[in-house]
Amino acid sequence: MKNIVLIGMPGAGKSTIGVILAKVIGYNFIDSDLLIQEREGCLLKDIIERDGLNGLIAIENKVNSEISAQHSVIATGGSVIYGKEAMEHLREIGTVVYIKLSFETINNRLGNIKQRGVVFREGQTLLSLYQERCPLYEQYAHIIIDGEGLGIEEVMEKIRVETQENWS
Ligand SMILES: Nc1ncnc2c1ncn2[C@@H]1O[C@H](COP(=O)(O)OP(=O)(O)O)[C@@H](O)[C@H]1O
Ligand SMILES: O=C(O)C1=C[C@@H](OP(=O)(O)O)[C@@H](O)[C@H](O)C1
Ligand SMILES: [Mg+2]
Numbered sequence: 001m002k003n004i005v006l007i008g009m010p011g012a013g014k015s016t017i018g019v020i021l022a023k024v025i026g027y028n029f030i031d032s033d034l035l036i037q038e039r040e041g042c043l044l045k046d047i048i049e050r051d052g053l054n055g056l057i058a059i060e061n062k063v064n065s066e067i068s069a070q071h072s073v074i075a076t077g078g079s080v081i082y083g084k085e086a087m088e089h090l091r092e093i094g095t096v097v098y099i100k101l102s103f104e105t106i107n108n109r110l111g112n113i114k115q116r117g118v119v120f121r122e123g124q125t126l127l128s129l130y131q132e133r134c135p136l137y138e139q140y141a142h143i144i145i146d147g148e149g150l151g152i153e154e155v156m157e158k159i160r161v162e163t164q165e166n167w168s
Contacts, residue, residue, distance in 0.1 A: 003072045003094030004163050007137055009130060010078040010118050011109035012099040013147065013155060018075035021156045028072040032080065036063050044077070053119050061086045069093065079119040081136040091140065095163050098141035099155060102148055103130045142166065 004021065006014040015031050022029035033044060036059055040047055047056045061083025064076060067090070074094065080086055090096055107126055110118075120129060138144065143162050147155045 005074045005090045005094040005096045008099035009106045011106050014075040017156045018073045022073040030072050030074045032076045057082045065089045087140045096142045098137045098144045099147050
């Protein structure tokens with residue numbers, strides 16, 4: 001057990017920080033997005049084209065629900081919080097950490113959103129997506145880390161310290 005599960009908006013740094021954190025604490029690293037791409041044999045954006053947004057959410061829910069891991073940092077995709085089964089499972093197998101950032105920071109970080117295949121509905125803006133998701137990230141998090149104004153190493157260290165305090 002003792003996994004660390006990172007959640008948050010796209011661009012929050014889940015994948016970047018997750019792999020560094022795993023190295024520092026001697027854990028394995030899993031990126032849910034890569035599991036999905038491997039399982040489906042195509043890119044996330046191609047899954048959206050093929051199956052639509054709800055299709056991607058369903059696949060994401062299933063893949064995350066089936067993760068079996070120990071001593072791993074798991075970087076999820078930003079839309080994982082739409083999958084109830086996935087979130088219940090992830091909360092059972094690990095400590096769920098929400099990397100929280102302001103809308104302004106997320107907006108600045110996200111360059112080409114379409115290339116990443118973010119789960120956007122017709123007419124939705126990044127702001128409305130942010131407002132819709134923040135309560136869900138908060139609802140599912142065991143720990144909320146405020147990453148505002150912090151560099152990659154600083155956020156990583158905050159997660160390391162707070163998860164260890166949580167376990168002791
Ligand atoms: N604390 C940070 N400060 C500045 N840039 C960051 C920070 N964390 C991540 N980034 C950058 O933001 C971008 C998105 O990071 P990524 O790990 O892909 O986010 P996510 O997996 O949450 O979508 C990358 O270019 C990454 O280098
Ligand atoms: O937030 C989203 O809608 C998504 C974020 C992506 O992952 P990152 O959060 O790692 O960018 C990926 O899971 C998928 O394309 C959908
Ligand atoms: Mg990522």
